[in-house]
Amino acid sequence: MATDLVKVEHISKAFSGVTALDDARFDLRPGEVHALLGENGAGKSTLMKIISGVYRRDSGDFYVNGEKIPGDLTPQSAQNLGIGIIHQELNLCPHLTVAENIFLNREFTVSGFLNEKKQNEAVKQYLKTLNLNIDPATPVRNLPVSKQQMVEICKTLSMNARIIIMDEPTSALTEKEIDDLFKVIAMLKAEGHGIIYISHRLEELSRIVDRVTILRDGKYVKTLNFAETNLPEIISLMVGRALTEKFPRIEVERGEKVLEVKNLSSLHGVGVKKVSFNLYKGEILAFAGLMGAGRSEVVRAISGADRMSEGEIRINGKLAKIHAPREAIVQGLFCAPEDRKRDGLCVKMTLAENITLPSLDIVSKLGVILRKLESKKSKEMVQSLKIKTPSVDQYVRNLSGGNQQKVVVGKWLMRNARIVIFDEPTRGIDVASKIEIYNIINDLKKNGIGVMFVSSELPEVLGMSDRIMVMCNGRITAELITKNTNQEEILKYATQYS
Ligand SMILES: Nc1ncnc2c1ncn2[C@@H]1O[C@H](COP(=O)(O)OP(=O)(O)OP(=O)(O)O)[C@@H](O)[C@H]1O
Numbered sequence: 001m002a003t004d005l006v007k008v009e010h011i012s013k014a015f016s017g018v019t020a021l022d023d024a025r026f027d028l029r030p031g032e033v034h035a036l037l038g039e040n041g042a043g044k045s046t047l048m049k050i051i052s053g054v055y056r057r058d059s060g061d062f063y064v065n066g067e068k069i070p071g072d073l074t075p076q077s078a079q080n081l082g083i084g085i086i087h088q089e090l091n092l093c094p095h096l097t098v099a100e101n102i103f104l105n106r107e108f109t110v111s112g113f114l115n116e117k118k119q120n121e122a123v124k125q126y127l128k129t130l131n132l133n134i135d136p137a138t139p140v141r142n143l144p145v146s147k148q149q150m151v152e153i154c155k156t157l158s159m160n161a162r163i164i165i166m167d168e169p170t171s172a173l174t175e176k177e178i179d180d181l182f183k184v185i186a187m188l189k190a191e192g193h194g195i196i197y198i199s200h201r202l203e204e205l206s207r208i209v210d211r212v213t214i215l216r217d218g219k220y221v222k223t224l225n226f227a228e229t230n231l232p233e234i235i236s237l238m239v240g241r242a243l244t245e246k247f248p249r250i251e252v253e254r255g256e257k258v259l260e261v262k263n264l265s266s267l268h269g270v271g272v273k274k275v276s277f278n279l280y281k282g283e284i285l286a287f288a289g290l291m292g293a294g295r296s297e298v299v300r301a302i303s304g305a306d307r308m309s310e311g312e313i314r315i316n317g318k319l320a321k322i323h324a325p326r327e328a329i330v331q332g333l334f335c336a337p338e339d340r341k342r343d344g345l346c347v348k349m350t351l352a353e354n355i356t357l358p359s360l361d362i363v364s365k366l367g368v369i370l371r372k373l374e375s376k377k378s379k380e381m382v383q384s385l386k387i388k389t390p391s392v393d394q395y396v397r398n399l400s401g402g403n404q405q406k407v408v409v410g411k412w413l414m415r416n417a418r419i420v421i422f423d424e425p426t427r428g429i430d431v432a433s434k435i436e437i438y439n440i441i442n443d444l445k446k447n448g449i450g451v452m453f454v455s456s457e458l459p460e461v462l463g464m465s466d467r468i469m470v471m472c473n474g475r476i477t478a479e480l481i482t483k484n485t486n487q488e489e490i491l492k493y494a495t496q497y498s
């Protein structure tokens with residue numbers, strides 16, 4: 001049998017006394033896709049950061065191509081050994097161009113001078129492999145999240161790594177981009193590369209995966225050949241119990257109109273053209289459509305993050321003038337945004353500070369923050385959302401990706417909201433925590449709050465909403481009653497360009 005590209009055994013790692021990995025192991029063979037699975041906070045990213053030299057292991061053995069690596073790796077030495085990683089959270093420099101990001105610190109130079117033309121040509125080649133139609137000279141901050149993710153993937157591919165770690169690469173991609181990525185993965189596999197694949201979108205595993213390894217609470221659980229297992233078995237190994245009821249739908253009688261949007265247009269992003277809809281108390285309204293349909297732009301315009309160019313918004317029948325998110329908040333409209341790192345969280349602040357940030361009036365007195373109260377309120381939220389953290393004083397950047405998402409949700413739940421809007425609420429969230437988020441959404445619904453959510457996952461749209469607005473190309477193409485519709489009908493309207 002061929003030598004393993006990578007093998008790690010007995011890996012342990014603690015962060016200031018909190019165990020992230022405890023005797024974990026993993027191995028990767030040439031020409032395989034090996035998925036690493038586990039709940040939020042199970043230690044997947046930590047193990048991958050150890051393999052790619054970002055973190056040092058506390059203990060354990062490390063082999064690359066059968067040879068023992070005695071000391072610690074650094075990102076540079078890992079790269080020299082052919083290990084490349086696509087990180088879960090985007091790591092690009094927003095103000096630099098696509099090409100500059102891809103070749104950061106490895107610039108094409110001729111006698112010390114940057115050869116921009118040659119660099120752009122090289123980048124174009126990589127973009128082409130991924131079927132990406134973007135100009136290498138575009139600043140990354142002008143690209144939507146999904147394209148940024150593709151640039152991140154391009155960057156790793158351009159390093160010619162033999163061992164490629166993909167930490168949730170598809171969480172922000174469109175269906176088409178996922179197809180393109182999977183083609184590239186098949187190609188890399190055929191060339192003998194090994195791919196370590198992390199994802200919470202378990203449904204997609206069957207398209208690419210050869211083996212799976214499951215971690216739970218930092219411990220190794222099991223490695224299985226994908227062909228010899230099934231999703232229910234994988235899920236029960238991940239969560240330690242069988243999960244029932246994926247979408248805990250509840251029936252609530254819908255109340256009065258709480259939000260009325262009329263002829264809303266916006267020139268931001270892909271644009272929004274004359275969008276009108278109503279939202280009622282105790283109702284869950286989903287916005288479905290393909291990535292780039294304008295759903296996030298609607299959310300951004302309503303919540304004051306973008307300026308609307310035309311239209312009218314009424315909350316409880318009263319004309320609402322919203323020019324900034326704080327004005328929306330004052331009127332009881334809250335939004336949990338799509339890009340949590342950019343819009344939703346201050347990663348350099350603690351969990352408690354983040355959760356209470358929109359609620360400073362509740363946790364302060366005469367302009368002074370009452371730290372004890374802040375801590376008490378945050379602890380309640382950590383408990384009710386089951387956020388996995390050693391304490392509320394933990395910096396948000398040290399939380400696992402899925403737990404960061406829960407903090408975003410927790411922020412808005414602190415307030416007494418009338419309308420809560422979620423943009424891709426369960427992106428990067430594990431199966432069990434997804435159900436927790438659905439329960440939160442249901443709790444809001446039960447309390448007479450109007451809930452609106454944008455989601456690219458049709459099973460979630462169909463499983464949780466009462467009504468669906470389908471968008472395509474900045475317009476609403478259909479309004480559907482969830483119980484009378486299906487996936488095919490939604491997709492038909494989602495692709496109705498005209
Ligand atoms: N730099 C750090 N400092 C302190 N604690 C950390 C740090 N990085 C990770 N942790 C903790 O280690 C544990 C494992 O986190 P990790 O990010 O590896 O989880 P994960 O399996 O990748 O989860 P997710 O699916 O949510 O991305 C978590 O409890 C997390 O809070």
Ligand SMILES: [Mg+2]
Binds near residue numbers: 044
């Ligand atoms: Mg992770």
